[in-house]
Amino acid sequence: MRLLIFKRRVTEVVSSRGVHQITFKWTQLDMENLPPSMLHKILSTVATMSLRDFGSARIAFRGFNEVGREDHFYRSANLIYLNDWVHEVSAVRTFRLKCYRSGNPEAIYLRGMHEFFILHLVEEGREKIQLAGERGCELAQFVNEMLNLAFSVDRRGIVHNYPAFTRQHVYKMFQIICSWELSGHWDYDKPGMFLSVAERIDPNVPCDCWCSHIDPLEFEVSLNGSKSRWKCDRCFWNCAAWDFCDEIHLTARAWPIED
Numbered sequence: 001m002r003l004l005i006f007k008r009r010v011t012e013v014v015s016s017r018g019v020h021q022i023t024f025k026w027t028q029l030d031m032e033n034l035p036p037s038m039l040h041k042i043l044s045t046v047a048t049m050s051l052r053d054f055g056s057a058r059i060a061f062r063g064f065n066e067v068g069r070e071d072h073f074y075r076s077a078n079l080i081y082l083n084d085w086v087h088e089v090s091a092v093r094t095f096r097l098k099c100y101r102s103g104n105p106e107a108i109y110l111r112g113m114h115e116f117f118i119l120h121l122v123e124e125g126r127e128k129i130q131l132a133g134e135r136g137c138e139l140a141q142f143v144n145e146m147l148n149l150a151f152s153v154d155r156r157g158i159v160h161n162y163p164a165f166t167r168q169h170v171y172k173m174f175q176i177i178c179s180w181e182l183s184g185h186w187d188y189d190k191p192g193m194f195l196s197v198a199e200r201i202d203p204n205v206p207c208d209c210w211c212s213h214i215d216p217l218e219f220e221v222s223l224n225g226s227k228s229r230w231k232c233d234r235c236f237w238n239c240a241a242w243d244f245c246d247e248i249h250l251t252a253r254a255w256p257i258e259d
Contacts, residue, residue: 031061039067040076048078051091074102079110080139081181096255105137112140114255117248120191142173146244149237150197157202159241162233170240171222174247182251190249198245206235 031039043064047054058065067073077099082092100107109132116125126147132140145163152161165173176182190198206212211232218230231239 031063034063036063036067039063040073043067043073044077047095048082050083051088051095054095055091071102074099075104077104077106079104079106103135105132105135105140108132108135109137109140109143110253111255113143113252116194117191117252118254122191122193139173139176142169143248146241146248150194150201150241150245153197153200153241155200157200157238158205158234159201159238162237167220167236174240174243175224177244177247177251194245194249198242201238201242201245203239203242205238206231209235211235 034042043054043057046057054068058068074095077095079096079099082095096107096110100111108128112125112128112132114125115121115128119125126144129140129147130144133144142165145165148161149159149163153159209232211230212235214230219227220230221227
């Protein structure tokens, strides 16, 4: 069976009298001619939005079915933003299990977050988060380094061992962590070890630092366009560690695999 998609091409034409005319033409796109890499991207996007549609797409088109059987597809599937709707819980469990067994870095990361923040298996969770980062999961890399930062707090409430991230990268990752797709999981408590570390971090360090007395004030612009007072590295990372500890546990979610 051939799957055809019709795309509307918009053409703007200027007539001799200077009048703009817009014409529409429907063009036919034959899915049979698309390379496997493109089919992979399309099917991955469909799976992220709805696993029911993912199954339907594999049934409707042979090319999608072939891509959906490959281990590579499950190793690289996007699970961070996967819709885990209640009516698809069985499909979600099966899909995540295939991804985890295929070595998907995001599946390993989600499993690590589940163990660390929900089961309170701190060492096992940290190992999986670190492994996911080593395999290329950007969010896992950030979380692992920020955990190292948080656990470096001293008796004065000041953190050390600053990561090599730029400030713009930190702002970018915080946007992801605080997005409604990831945050908002409230049905569990922080592990005792993590909670004791988070409570020792002093968010008020910038109040007594030299950078708070710069005149005139200097500002930096975040990714969303908002301005904030510039902070020195010590104050920036202390505030970042405190914000991280306050938000990151809300992104952990139940791991629906009973293996």
